Each structure stands twice: as C-alpha cells, then as structure tokens.
Amino acid sequence: xxxxxGSDGEKTxxxxxxxxxxxxxxxxxxxxxxxxxxxxxxxxxxxLYRYFPNKEELLYSxxxxxMDGLIASWEKVRPSSADPxxxxxxxxxxxxxxxxxxxxxxxxxxxxxxxxxxxKLTAIxxxxxxxxxxxxxxxxxxxxSGAFDIEDTALTAMAMIQMITGVIVWFRPDERLSVADVxxxxxxxxxxxxxxxxxxxxxxxxxxDEFRA
Amino acid sequence: xxxxxGSDGEKTxxxxxxxxxxxxxxxxxxxxxxxxxxxxxxxxxxxLYRYFPNKEELLYSxxxxxMDGLIASWEKVRPSSADPxxxxxxxxxxxxxxxxxxxxxxxxxxxxxxxxxxxKLTAIxxxxxxxxxxxxxxxxxxxxSGAFDIEDTALTAMAMIQMITGVIVWFRPDERLSVADVxxxxxxxxxxxxxxxxxxxxxxxxxxDEFRA
DNA sequence: GAATTAATTGAACGTTTGTTTTATTAATTA
DNA sequence: TAATTAATAAAACAAACGTTCAATTAATTC
Numbered sequence: 150x151x152x153x154x155g156s157d158g159e160k161t162x163x164x165x166x167x168x169x170x171x172x173x174x175x176x177x178x179x180x181x182x183x184x185x186x187x188x189x190x191x192x193x194x195x196x197l198y199r200y201f202p203n204k205e206e207l208l209y210s211x212x213x214x215x216m217d218g219l220i221a222s223w224e225k226v227r228p229s230s231a232d233p234x235x236x237x238x239x240x241x242x243x244x245x246x247x248x249x250x251x252x253x254x255x256x257x258x259x260x261x262x263x264x265x266x267x268x269k270l271t272a273i274x275x276x277x278x279x280x281x282x283x284x285x286x287x288x289x290x291x292x293x294s295g296a297f298d299i300e301d302t303a304l305t306a307m308a309m310i311q312m313i314t315g316v317i318v319w320f321r322p323d324e325r326l327s328v329a330d331v332x333x334x335x336x337x338x339x340x341x342x343x344x345x346x347x348x349x350x351x352x353x354x355x356x357x358d359e360f361r362a
Numbered sequence: 363x364x365x366x367x368g369s370d371g372e373k374t375x376x377x378x379x380x381x382x383x384x385x386x387x388x389x390x391x392x393x394x395x396x397x398x399x400x401x402x403x404x405x406x407x408x409x410l411y412r413y414f415p416n417k418e419e420l421l422y423s424x425x426x427x428x429m430d431g432l433i434a435s436w437e438k439v440r441p442s443s444a445d446p447x448x449x450x451x452x453x454x455x456x457x458x459x460x461x462x463x464x465x466x467x468x469x470x471x472x473x474x475x476x477x478x479x480x481x482k483l484t485a486i487x488x489x490x491x492x493x494x495x496x497x498x499x500x501x502x503x504x505x506x507s508g509a510f511d512i513e514d515t516a517l518t519a520m521a522m523i524q525m526i527t528g529v530i531v532w533f534r535p536d537e538r539l540s541v542a543d544v545x546x547x548x549x550x551x552x553x554x555x556x557x558x559x560x561x562x563x564x565x566x567x568x569x570x571d572e573f574r575a
Numbered sequence: 576g577a578a579t580t581a582a583t584t585g586a587a588c589g590t591t592t593g594t595t596t597t598a599t600t601a602a603t604t605a
Numbered sequence: 606t607a608a609t610t611a612a613t614a615a616a617a618c619a620a621a622c623g624t625t626c627a628a629t630t631a632a633t634t635c
Contacts, residue, residue, distance in 0.1 A: 151583050151629035158582065177476055179392035183623060195625080196583055204623065260473060263390055304539075304547055307532050308525050315524025326517075334517055341554045364599035364613050374612080396593060406614050408595080417593065 162200045164190045170211055174253035178208055178261040208261060209269045215254040216276040222247050223283060233291030234345055240284055241339045244313050245332050252317045259314070281310060291343060298344025309339055375413045377403045383424055387466035391421055391474040421474060422482045428467040429489040435460050436496060446504030447558055453497055454552045457526050458545050465530045472527070494523060504556060511557025522552055 168189040172181045183204060187194040201207040226243050228236055248255045262270055285306045291297030299305050313335055322328055381402040385394045396417060400407040414420040439456050441449055461468045475483055498519045504510030512518050526548055535541055 151585095151631080153583060153631075155631085161582080175476065177390065177392055179390055180477070182621075184621085192582095193584055194623085195585080198624070199582070263388065264393070300550070301547055304544070305551070308528065308548070308551055311528025311531065312521050312525040315521065315528070318524065319520050331517070334514055335521070337513070338518070338521055338555055341557070342551055344554070364601080364615095366601075366613060395591075397591085405612095407593085408615080409613055411594070412612065 158199075161190070161192065161196070165197060165200055165207075166211060166214075169207060170253045170257055173208070173211070173261065174256040178257075178264045205264065205266065205269070208257075208264055209273075211254065212258045212261070212265075212273050213276070215251065215258045216273060216280070218251075219247055220276065220280050223280065227283075233287055233294060233296045234340065234343075236287045237284075237291065237339055237343060238336050240287060241309075241313055241336050242332050244310075245316055245335055246328065248314060248317050249320065249322070249328055249331075255314070255317055281306060284309065288343065296345065305342060309342055312338065312342075374403070374405065374409070378410060378413055378420075379424060379427075382420060383466045383470055386421070386424070386474060387469040391470075391477045418477065418479065418482070421470070421477055422486075424467065425471045425474070425478075425486050426489070428464065428471045429486060429493070431464075432460055433489065433493050436493065440496075446500055446507060446509045447553065447556070449500045450497075450504065450552055450556060451549050453500060454522075454526055454549050455545050457523075458529055458548055459541065461527060461530050462533065462535070462541055462544075468527070468530055494519060497522065501556065509558065518555060522555055525551065525555075 165186070169181075169186055172186055172189060183197055184194045187197055190197075197207070201210065223240070223243055226239060228239050231239075258273070262273065265273065285302055288297060288299055288302040288306055292299045292302055316331060316335065320326070320331055378399070382394075382399055385399055385402060396410055397407045400410055403410075410420070414423065436453070436456055439452060441452050444452075471486070475486065478486065498515055501510060501512055501515040501519055505512045505515055529544060529548065533539070533544055
C-alpha cells in the first residue's frame with residue numbers, strides 16, 4: 150500500500166497533535182508508543198515521522214504550542230495600564246479560562262517536562278518563567294502602591310500559580326459550577342492572598358465580567 | 363553466582379524502595395526499567411522479584427507507604443479539640459513539613475497515579491480523600507463558628523491543598539528561606555484564604571512554633 | 576496525458592522491556 | 606557438622622520499543 154485516498158498532510162498533522170495530547174495526558178509520554186498513537190490517528194507508525202523527526206520533538210512541539218498560546222492569550226487581554234487589583238483579576242481569569250479549556254495539554258506541559266532533553270527543557274522553562282514574571286510584576290506593583298499587602302511577592306506568586314493551575318485537577322464544568330463561577334471564586338482567593346481588603350476585593354472581582362468571557 | 367556475602371533481605375528491600383523513589387521521581391515510572399533500578403541498588407534485575415511480584419506492585423507499595431505515613435503524621439500532631447484556626451495552622455505546618463521532607467515520594471504519589479490499575483488507583487485515592495476530608499472538616503467548623511469567612515468550603519479546601527503541596531515544586535531549603543520561614547508564610551496564606559481577620563491571623567500563626575518542629 | 580511531488584504502507588533493524596526459571600552460594604538452624 | 610532456608614546470579618523468553626528504508630499510490634503541476 151501507499152498514499153491513501155483523500156490523504157492531506159495538514160489534516161493528518163492536526164490529527165496527530167490532537168491524539169498525542171489526549172493519549173499523553175491520559176497515559177503519560179513514556180507509556181504511549183508511536184504505534185499506539187498511529188493507531189489512534191488511523192495510520193501506520195512510519196507515517197508519523199513525516200511530521201515529527203522523533204518522539205521527543207513531537208512532545209516538545211506540543212509543549213511549545215501550549216506555552217506560546219498561553220502567553221499570547223494573556224497579551225491579548227492584559228489591561229496593562231489598569232490598577233494592580235484589576236490586572237490581578239484579569240490574570241487569574243485568563244489563566245483559569247485557558248487551562249480549563251486545555252486541560253489535556255496543560256497536563257502534558259506540566260507533567261512531562263522530565264522527558265525533554267536539557268536544551269528543550271530550558272526553552273520551555275524560559276517561556277514559563279516569562280509568563281510567571283507577569284504575575285510577579287503585578288504583585289510588586291500592588292505592594293508598592295499599597296493596594297496589596299504582601300510579605301514575599303516571589304513566594305506569593307508561586308503559591309498563587311500553583312493554586313489557580315490546580316483547578317484542572319478537580320474541576321469539571323457541570324450543572325453545579327460553571328467556569329464563570331469557579332473563576333469568580335478563584336478571583337476572590339487571589340485577592341485575599343494579595344491582601345486586598347474585603348470591600349475593595351469585591352469591587353474588583355465582581356466588576357470583572359469582561360475577563361470571564 | 364548466587365547469594366552474595368553479607369546479603370540481607372531487609373536491607374535490600376529498603377535499598378530498593380529508596381532507589382525506586384529517587385529514580386521514579388526523576389525519570390518517571392514508565393521510564394525507569396527494572397534493570398536500571400537493580401543496577402542502582404547493585405543487584406541483578408531478577409533479585410527485585412523476591413521483594414515485589416511485579417513493577418506495578420512496587421509502585422503501589424511506595425505510594426501506600428507515602429499516604430499511610432502522611433495520614434499517620436497528621437493523626438500524631440492533630441489538635442482535635444483546638445479552635446479551627448489553630449487546627450488549620452497545624453494542618454498546614456504538618457503538610458508542608460511532611461512533603462518537604464519527602465519531596466521525591468510526594469512526586470511519585472502525585473504524578474504516577476495513571477500507572478496504577480483501576481483497583482489500586484481507587485485504593486490510593488481513598489487514602490487521599492480521607493486525608494483531605496480532615497481539612498474540609500476544619501474549614502466547615504470554622505465557617506460555622508464564624509471564625510472563618512468561606513463561601514465554598516469544598517473548593518477552598520482543594521485550592522489550599524494545591525497551594526501548599528505546590529511548595530515542593532519550587533522550594534529548596536537554603537540560606538535564604540528555612541522550612542520554618544516557608545511554613546509561617548504559607549500559614550499566613552491559608553489563614554487569608556480562610557478569611558481570618560488580620561489580627562486573629564497573626565495571633566494564630568505566630569503562636570504555632572510547636573507545629574513547625 | 577506525462578512528470579513530479581506528497582502521503583503513506585509494510586517490512587525490517589537492533590535494542591530493550593518485564594518476567595520466569597534454574598542453579599548456586601551464604602547464612603541459619605538442628 | 607549436616608540439613609535447611611534465604612538471597613542472589615545468570616541466562617533465557619517472547620513481546621514491544623523507536624526508527625529507517627524502499628516501494629507504491631494519490632494528488633498536483635506542467
């Protein structure tokens with residue numbers, strides 16, 4: 150056999166990416182074989198090598214796509230000139246929205262870092278650090294202006310990120326809780342961690358429907 | 363060759379467990395081979411099967427040991443009859459201490475769940491749920507008594523656990539931050555998430571040296 | 576319609592995998 | 606000291622792994 154009827158490189162690559170994210174999220178990178186992935190796509194294993202030179206490059210490509218998308222999504226909604234509390238609420242909302250919508254690729258990007266070579270690992274961590282730096286800056290600005298009350302901005306930023314990323318571990322949108330509900334509740338919590346007073350807190354969180362779309 | 367001079371079953375099993383936790387934490391369960399593990403212990407692969415019937419049972423045994431230890435450590439320090447804020451501070455401190463002291467087994471228990479069969483996965487999750495239930499009860503008691511101000515106790519408990527477990531991702535004890543420093547800062551943050559007022563918050567956190575040993 | 580390019584198959588490669596079996600020696604018990 | 610048990614090595618198993626290569630067909634270009 151050879152080229153199949155109706156075959157299309159672009160569609161095949163997209164199908165590979167989608168199946169790979171799902172399989173790797175479910176079973177882990179090392180546990181997924183190229184044959185298993187190919188079978189899921191409906192193709193022979195050898196065909197995968199037309200799109201990715203090897204297994205590790207496939208993983209790396211998935212992670213880069215995820216991180217690039219995350220940063221791009223933030224740059225799109227970022228209210229650069231707003232006050233720190235507004236920016237914090239926006240950061241929280243965007244983070245949760247992006248991760249909830251991409252549970253599987255988030256899992257891959259967070260859990261499979263050890264399967265990357267040192268150079269590729271460094272590249273991904275660089276993107277992650279750049280993204281986290283945005284939050285640290287918000288916290289620092291708020292602490293300086295007196296809007297926030299934070300003892301250790303670096304530590305608080307790490308704690309916040311862990312907290313809001315953790316939403317994908319337990320949250321599934323259902324009838325009880327919508328993404329908007331969860332976002333609002335997490336916004337309240339990041340405000341509390343930032344040391345915003347209760348009245349100010351509510352004013353910022355509830356006024357931020359625009360960041361929960 | 364056969365039995366080696368000075369060989370001792372107990373010591374060998376302990377060596378296997380220790381090496382397994384380290385290797386699996388570093389490379390992931392699927393990426394670690396029985397031969398690699400055996401080499402680390404200084405033994406042939408076949409010798410491992412004297413202590414564990416197969417690879418999965420080894421993983422399961424490591425996870426059970428971790429979870430049992432976590433629950434036991436909490437039962438030992440738990441101030442059952444204290445007020446909610448004190449109990450929350452104790453829970454936070456014990457959680458951080460246990461996890462920081464066992465970074466590698468924490469990594470294994472949190473990241474390798476998907477390598478377990480459904481029955482074993484259920485067993486481990488049952489232990490985890492039991493442990494998390496303790497925190498939910500503290501939050502519920504505090505909310506009822508008016509000591510805490512919490513909108514959604516289940517969600518807040520999940521967020522707190524994610525936050526305080528996340529400490530192992532970035533924290534390494536060094537000259538800048540000791541475990542006691544980090545514990546105190548995280549206690550402040552869990553108090554804030556619980557909605558304890560600032561003055562009460564400080565009174566509870568700073569008086570809890572006993573829970574930071 | 577012929578030539579070229581894109582997409583894929585099927586077979587094969589040497590390694591490595593988890594695991595089992597058998598033999599052998601050290602330590603312990605009688 | 607003889608018999609027994611504990612602990613290991615060495616070799617072998619079939620199965621699965623990532624990857625390569627040559628052949629073949631579909632789609633596109635000329």
